[in-house]
Every structure is written in structure tokens, then in C-alpha cells.
Amino acid sequence: MNKVVKAAICQMQVVAEKAANLAKAGQMIHAASKQAQLVILPEIFNAPYQTDRLAQNAEPIPGPTTEFLAAQARENQVLLIGGSIAEINADGIIYNTCCVFDETGKLIGRHRKLHLFDINIPSKIVFKESDVFSAGDRLDIISHNGINFAVLICYDIRFPELARKAALAGAQMLVVPAAFNMTTGSAHWELLMRTRAIDNQLFVIAASPARNPQSSYQVWGHSIAVDPWGRIISQGTTEEDIIYADLDLSLLDKVRRELPVLKNRRPELY
Numbered sequence: 001m002n003k004v005v006k007a008a009i010c011q012m013q014v015v016a017e018k019a020a021n022l023a024k025a026g027q028m029i030h031a032a033s034k035q036a037q038l039v040i041l042p043e044i045f046n047a048p049y050q051t052d053r054l055a056q057n058a059e060p061i062p063g064p065t066t067e068f069l070a071a072q073a074r075e076n077q078v079l080l081i082g083g084s085i086a087e088i089n090a091d092g093i094i095y096n097t098c099c100v101f102d103e104t105g106k107l108i109g110r111h112r113k114l115h116l117f118d119i120n121i122p123s124k125i126v127f128k129e130s131d132v133f134s135a136g137d138r139l140d141i142i143s144h145n146g147i148n149f150a151v152l153i154c155y156d157i158r159f160p161e162l163a164r165k166a167a168l169a170g171a172q173m174l175v176v177p178a179a180f181n182m183t184t185g186s187a188h189w190e191l192l193m194r195t196r197a198i199d200n201q202l203f204v205i206a207a208s209p210a211r212n213p214q215s216s217y218q219v220w221g222h223s224i225a226v227d228p229w230g231r232i233i234s235q236g237t238t239e240e241d242i243i244y245a246d247l248d249l250s251l252l253d254k255v256r257r258e259l260p261v262l263k264n265r266r267p268e269l270y
């Protein structure tokens with residue numbers, strides 16, 4: 001296989017007004033489409049990532065935000081990993097959900113966050129996603145134009161079994177809409193993305209929002225693309241920006257051939 005995928009991460013600043021977030025996402029997707037075929041948005045890109053604001057911004061799928069994303073994918077001819085939104089289903093259950101659209105605007109994949117971000121680090125950060133969200137219950141491999149990938153949403157990346165399951169099911173890349181915070185982001189963001197890439201010898205592409213001083217939840221930023229050897233291909237700062245990365249899928253075969261850790265596993269022992 002010798003295929004280079006041109007990816008773009010839209011590290012957009014998320015503000016209070018949904019219309020402004022959609023407008024910003026649209027501008028960034030359009031700009032990114034000039035150079036990239038795969039475009040990624042961050043977690044909860046259409047509304048503030050605050051537990052007291054998520055339910056009021058929840059939408060059905062299909063709904064206004066996913067219709068907007070479908071149109072963006074179609075008009076800009078990109079494979080669009082639509083960050084995530086608060087999804088409300090017919091029973092009133094709310095999920096943190098990523099939708100993936102192909103270049104015709106067709107919904108080709110959906111991932112509901114599997115691990116809810118409930119943490120309490122005294123005098124640093126308390127966050128309880130489970131006050132609002134219910135957890136998803138499945139992991140899918142999405143295949144499109146010879147690219148196989150899994151979507152993990154933010155906190156999902158901390159669970160090595162999940163990433164391993166995706167790799168063993170054929171994922172060549174983990175795409176991670178995210179919104180790490182200042183405390184855990186500074187400690188673990190880069191390490192986790194690089195570790196999952198090394199563990200599983202695949203690409204990891206993680207999209208954060210840009211930092212917004214007005215937000216109650218301060219994001220870490222530093223959107224990142226990592227190759228199967230664990231090298232950082234490109235990384236953002238805390239500012240709004242589009243981060244580009246060329247993903248040479250032939251590297252995956254090379255790394256797995258030369259250092260065959262996936263083949264050398266002894267799953268019967270652990």
C-alpha cells in the first residue's frame with residue numbers, strides 16, 4: 001500500500017453561540033479542503049463544553065448541526081470527521097456523538113463516546129459528564145476509500161484495550177475529537193497520543209478546540225498528528241489554527257513488519 005492521506009485538524013475556538021460555531025467550522029473546513037481530503041473537528045464543537053449547557057444544546061441526528069456537516073462535506077468534497085455534538089435520541093437520552101460524512105455528504109459512521117469523563121482532582125478540576133451524557137456501547141471500524149479508522153472521543157483514548165481492539169479490527173488510524181483540560185492536558189495529552197500510536201503502530205490524529213479565555217472549561221489545545229513510530233507529524237499551539245498532516249499509510253506496514261509487536265503478542269498469557 002502506498003497512499004498518502006492529507007489530513008487537516010480544525011483547531012477552532014468554540015464560543016457561546018451555536019450559529020457562530022457553525023459559521024467558524026464552515027470557514028475552517030472550506031479553507032482546509034484546499035489542501036486536505038480528511039478534515040477533523042474537535043469534541044463538542046458547536047457549543048460550550050460545560051455540563052450545565054450541554055442538554056440545552058443537544059440535537060437529534062439528523063438535526064441542524066449534522067445537516068450542516070453533511071452539506072460541508074459535500075460542498076467541500078472532504079471526508080469529514082464532525083467532531084462531536086450532544087445528541088438527544090427519541091427517548092430523551094443524551095450522548096456525546098461523532099458523525100462521519102463522506103464526500104457526498106452521506107453519514108458513513110457514528111461513534112458515541114464510550115467512557116464518560118467523570119473526574120475530581122481537588123483544587124484543579126471537577127467534571128462529571130455522566131450528569132448529562134449516557135455512554136455509547138459499540139466501537140466500529142469505518143472504512144472509506146481504502147482507509148480504515150476508528151473514532152475515539154477524548155477520554156476514550158485513555159483506555160488501551162479500546163485502542164488495541166480497534167487496531168486488531170484493522171484500524172490504521174485513531175481519530176480523536178477531544179477537549180482535554182489544562183491539568184490533565186499538560187500532563188498527559190501528548191504522552192497518551194504518542195503511546196497509543198506506538199502501542200498499536202497506527203496513526204493518531206487528535207483535534208482540540210483552541211483556548212478561549214472566556215470559557216469556564218479551559219482546553220489544553222495542541223491538536224496533534226502522530227505516526228505509527230510515535231513521531232509527532234504536526235502539532236498546534238493553543239491558538240485557533242488549521243494543523244495539516246500528511247499520513248503515509250505505507251509507514252504502517254513498514255513499522256509493523258520491522259518491529260512486529262502486534263504479531264508477537266502472547267494474548268494467551270494476559
Ligand SMILES: NC(=O)CCC(=O)C(=O)O
Nearest residue numbers: 117154155179180181184
Ligand atoms: N472531554 C474529555 O473527555 C476530557 C478528557 C481529559 O481531559 C482527560 O484527561 O482524559
